[in-house]
Amino acid sequence: MNHLTIKVCLLAVFAASAAVAETTAIVGATAHTMGEQGTIENATIVIEDGRIASVSAGTSPPAGATTIDARGKIVTPGLFSPVGYLGLVEVGLSAGPRDAAQLGDEFTAGFDVADAYNRRSTLIAINRVEGITRAVITPGPGWPDELGNTGHVLSGLAAIVNLGDSGDAIERRAAAMIVNLGEGGSGLAGGSRVGALLTLRNALNEAIDYNDHRDDFERGARRTYSHSVADLEALQGVLSGATPLFVDVNRASDIEVLIQLVEEYAIRAIISGGAEAWMLAEQLAAAQIPVVLAPQDILPGNFDKINARRESAAILAAAGVTIAFADGQSHTHNARNITQSAGNAVAYGLPWADALHAITLAPARIFGVADSVGSIEAGKEADIVIWPDDPLELTSYPEQVLIKGQSISMTSRQTLLRDRYLQSDSDKPPAYRK
Amino acid sequence: MKRSIVAIAAFAVLIAACESRQGDDASAPYASRYQPLPGAATLLAGATILTGTGARLENADILLRDGEIVAVGAGLSQEGATVVDATGRWITPGVIDVHSHLGVYPSPGTASHSDGNEATAPVTAEVWAEHSVWPHDPGFVTALAGGVTALQVLPGSANLIGGRGVTLKNVPGRNVQDMKFPGAPHGLKMACGENPKRVYGSRGVAPGTRMGNVAGYRTAWIAAADYKKKMEAAEEGKGEPPLRDLKLETLAGVLSGEILVHNHCYRGDEMSIMLDIAKEFGYKVTAFHHAVEAYKVADLLAENDTCAAMWADWWGFKMEAYDGIRENAALVDLAGACAVIHSDSAVGIQRLNQETAKVIGAAARAGIDIAPERAIQWITSNAAKALGVSELTGTLEPGKMADVVLWSGSPFSVYTRADQVYIDGALAYDRHDPSLNPVTDFTLGTSAAAGGAQ
Numbered sequence: 001m002n003h004l005t006i007k008v009c010l011l012a013v014f015a016a017s018a019a020v021a022e023t024t025a026i027v028g029a030t031a032h033t034m035g036e037q038g039t040i041e042n043a044t045i046v047i048e049d050g051r052i053a054s055v056s057a058g059t060s061p062p063a064g065a066t067t068i069d070a071r072g073k074i075v076t077p078g079l080f081s082p083v084g085y086l087g088l089v090e091v092g093l094s095a096g097p098r099d100a101a102q103l104g105d106e107f108t109a110g111f112d113v114a115d116a117y118n119r120r121s122t123l124i125a126i127n128r129v130e131g132i133t134r135a136v137i138t139p140g141p142g143w144p145d146e147l148g149n150t151g152h153v154l155s156g157l158a159a160i161v162n163l164g165d166s167g168d169a170i171e172r173r174a175a176a177m178i179v180n181l182g183e184g185g186s187g188l189a190g191g192s193r194v195g196a197l198l199t200l201r202n203a204l205n206e207a208i209d210y211n212d213h214r215d216d217f218e219r220g221a222r223r224t225y226s227h228s229v230a231d232l233e234a235l236q237g238v239l240s241g242a243t244p245l246f247v248d249v250n251r252a253s254d255i256e257v258l259i260q261l262v263e264e265y266a267i268r269a270i271i272s273g274g275a276e277a278w279m280l281a282e283q284l285a286a287a288q289i290p291v292v293l294a295p296q297d298i299l300p301g302n303f304d305k306i307n308a309r310r311e312s313a314a315i316l317a318a319a320g321v322t323i324a325f326a327d328g329q330s331h332t333h334n335a336r337n338i339t340q341s342a343g344n345a346v347a348y349g350l351p352w353a354d355a356l357h358a359i360t361l362a363p364a365r366i367f368g369v370a371d372s373v374g375s376i377e378a379g380k381e382a383d384i385v386i387w388p389d390d391p392l393e394l395t396s397y398p399e400q401v402l403i404k405g406q407s408i409s410m411t412s413r414q415t416l417l418r419d420r421y422l423q424s425d426s427d428k429p430p431a432y433r434k
Numbered sequence: 435m436k437r438s439i440v441a442i443a444a445f446a447v448l449i450a451a452c453e454s455r456q457g458d459d460a461s462a463p464y465a466s467r468y469q470p471l472p473g474a475a476t477l478l479a480g481a482t483i484l485t486g487t488g489a490r491l492e493n494a495d496i497l498l499r500d501g502e503i504v505a506v507g508a509g510l511s512q513e514g515a516t517v518v519d520a521t522g523r524w525i526t527p528g529v530i531d532v533h534s535h536l537g538v539y540p541s542p543g544t545a546s547h548s549d550g551n552e553a554t555a556p557v558t559a560e561v562w563a564e565h566s567v568w569p570h571d572p573g574f575v576t577a578l579a580g581g582v583t584a585l586q587v588l589p590g591s592a593n594l595i596g597g598r599g600v601t602l603k604n605v606p607g608r609n610v611q612d613m614k615f616p617g618a619p620h621g622l623k624m625a626c627g628e629n630p631k632r633v634y635g636s637r638g639v640a641p642g643t644r645m646g647n648v649a650g651y652r653t654a655w656i657a658a659a660d661y662k663k664k665m666e667a668a669e670e671g672k673g674e675p676p677l678r679d680l681k682l683e684t685l686a687g688v689l690s691g692e693i694l695v696h697n698h699c700y701r702g703d704e705m706s707i708m709l710d711i712a713k714e715f716g717y718k719v720t721a722f723h724h725a726v727e728a729y730k731v732a733d734l735l736a737e738n739d740t741c742a743a744m745w746a747d748w749w750g751f752k753m754e755a756y757d758g759i760r761e762n763a764a765l766v767d768l769a770g771a772c773a774v775i776h777s778d779s780a781v782g783i784q785r786l787n788q789e790t791a792k793v794i795g796a797a798a799r800a801g802i803d804i805a806p807e808r809a810i811q812w813i814t815s816n817a818a819k820a821l822g823v824s825e826l827t828g829t830l831e832p833g834k835m836a837d838v839v840l841w842s843g844s845p846f847s848v849y850t851r852a853d854q855v856y857i858d859g860a861l862a863y864d865r866h867d868p869s870l871n872p873v874t875d876f877t878l879g880t881s882a883a884a885g886g887a888q
Binding site for chain 1: 780
């Protein structure tokens with residue numbers, strides 16, 4: 001590294017740290033705050049030290065503030081991906097890091113993906129330039145391999161990350177515990193959905209027993225458990241209500257069983273998938289069980305989804321169920337497509353504001369971080385996206401994304417590839433175009 | 435007398451023409467028995483029309499009669515036609531998906547239904563996807579609700595050469611022959627890259643590498659060329675024909691240009707190799723499918739008149755998909771090559787218009803302006819070209835099959851839905867009319883029947 005490079009690096013570091021301390025104001029946009037202020041025309045959003053200091057209409061930015069002119073633009077909170085393997089998986093099949101699942105018996109409930117999160121993964125930049133600023137990263141089910149090693153009904157602990165550049169990407173550990181019921185669970189449990197439920201009950205019962213008899217257990221005066229101590233400790237969060245179960249389940253009858261189980265153990269749950277959840281909208285609202293769904297998922301891909309329908313999101317929301325959107329195809333590489341899910345829900349009856357809510361504040365609430373993100377309100381961290389027009393339209397791309405008040409670089413490995421092959425006037429091979 | 439002979443001859447020609455339009459060689463095995471649904475002359479009036487030829491007409495009408503498009507333009511006569519007020523709405527040619535596994539990998543996706551990959555040998559040119567198609571796949575009707583009027587159902591990509599694909603009209607049928615697109619050539623599914631080498635390499639048999647893949651294609655084409663030569667010689671009275679061989683018959687059909695090659699291929703460098711194989715054996719690659727790196731070799735595709743059928747944004751699910759970019763189709767189009775957006779998915783096929791919209795937006799972000807009238811060609815006329823049916827459908831021009839979608843707004847808005855879908859001039863789907871929301875046998879009695887498509 002030569003002296004010039006060092007100087008440039010130092011300058012960059014200085015500039016980056018200075019930017020945090022500075023005051024930034026986004027001025028002139030139509031701001032969909034998702035907070036009590038609703039939608040504000042000609043908004044002035046003041047950001048100090050990475051947090052939103054004030055949100056108002058038509059006021060002048062504070063003296064000395066770095067101003068982002070957003071007249072004629074749309075501003076929304078950063079988008080929140082509610083499920084997937086961002087930062088855990090680089091390439092899905094036969095290649096690259098895949099840290100979302102662990103086969104074998106050693107860990108189930110205690111398998112915590114947070115430490116595997118790679119904020120420098122190419123997927124992070126690719127998704128954040130399209131507006132994703134926070135994500136729930138989840139362990140995967142880990143389907144059986146050729147040797148017969150299998151994944152688990154309880155896949156482990158999800159975490160919440162920010163997609164910013166700072167080292168403190170993990171916002172919250174043990175944000176949810178992933179559970180597979182229904183057809184997916186039966187495959188992991190050995191053939192029947194009954195097995196999946198028994199596995200879950202057994203884990204909860206052991207965790208209760210362990211907690212009630214810790215001293216005896218440590219003295220070796222208590223029966224052995226089928227779960228490791230790490231698993232039993234992780235399950236304490238579920239029993240205390242701090243960690244909701246995040247349950248992959250689709251069939252209405254399985255959801256009915258889940259509602260009973262949640263009541264019986266006085267724990268919290270979130271449904272992932274929920275193809276037939278609309279049939280139980282009232283019950284889910286009463287039980288305060290949110291649903292993370294992909295509204296495009298309307299085919300009976302298996303017998304658990306036989307009553308899937310287009311209007312699911314609208315029906316659930318109208319009944320008072322909190323909903324959030326996953327993307328319809330890949331939960332990970334294209335987490336960015338949650339805007340498409342939201343737009344399609346609008347096409348089939350969900351009010352537009354509810355759809356935006358379902359990709360911003362709703363997931364923040366569902367996963368317990370709405371005190372710090374999810375809306376553009378004073379005191380919250382400044383995750384903000386500036387759009388040229390309607391963010392749910394697929395032709396719309398963010399012009400600038402801020403994470404914790406920082407304007408992120410709007411380049412990604414994909415924009416670099418694009419630009420390399422757009423430079424067709426070069427007479428050298430692409431490898432010389434950077 | 436003479437005159438009547440001429441008249442009879444003309445009549446015979448007309449009948450022949452009609453037959454070829456309805457089902458070409460009806461005596462051929464597994465021939466199309468497609469019959470258009472009952473329809474009436476219809477005038478869709480006052481719409482924004484994207485013709486599929488690159489034109490956009492405002493406040494324009496389109497007249498459909500006897501299964502054909504009669505006229506497109508302003509102020510058409512309403513005489514004798516059912517008039518649909520299309521003011522404020524958009525009209526496009528029917529959406530065509532060149533890459534589907536509906537029917538061969540249907541919903542529900544049980545093992546009993548897994549009929550898309552004859553993964554028992556790396557070259558299975560003898561199998562035909564149509565012999566696996568389950569017409570009661572609910573995916574056909576959800577695709578219809580997305581404006582899809584025709585689709586090619588292909589075998590999967592486990593094999594180097596997977597078998598014949600079939601082009602269908604997206605009408606509910608009791609069997610596949612009721613759906614077969616009359617006059618459409620067969621496709622041949624080939625696959626590059628990871629899938630064949632993984633499937634067979636993991637069993638310890640060839641191919642286990644990309645070079646093994648290439649050796650496999652070449653070996654197959656050598657046998658096909660020999661078979662074709664012997665068949666032709668026998669036709670000329672030189673020697674006995676060889677025993678009929680289903681595998682070589684299909685491959686010889688490619689060499690004689692009757693069957694179109696649809697080649698699953700992600701990487702640009704592999705497409706380049708495949709084009710050279712085609713040169714070596716004298717066939718044409720009609721389209722590369724998936725073509726995630728088509729943007730890297732768009733000039734080669736243009737030179738070879740080879741289409742690239744692409745997703746808008748699938749990437750990273752395997753190594754050969756790692757370099758996918760959303761501008762792919764736009765860059766292919768910009769290079770003058772034939773760009774197609776395909777689905778390869780029972781979900782994606784329902785929204786090919788939305789997938790196209792993503793590319794329009796990404797291109798705009800890169801400073802490339804793609805007008806709607808241009809982009810619509812990626813899922814209509816260019817797709818028809820890739821399937822060898824561009825003389826019959828894919829554009830809104832007089833004389834073409836009246837395969838038409840009436841959209842509630844711009845097809846590239848996420849809020850837009852297909853209001854009406856016409857296939858050969860017959861209303862096959864109407865979002866507002868439950869009697870025109872077909873329900874497959876499988877979904878009868880479920881919520882899909884109670885409004886899943888409305």
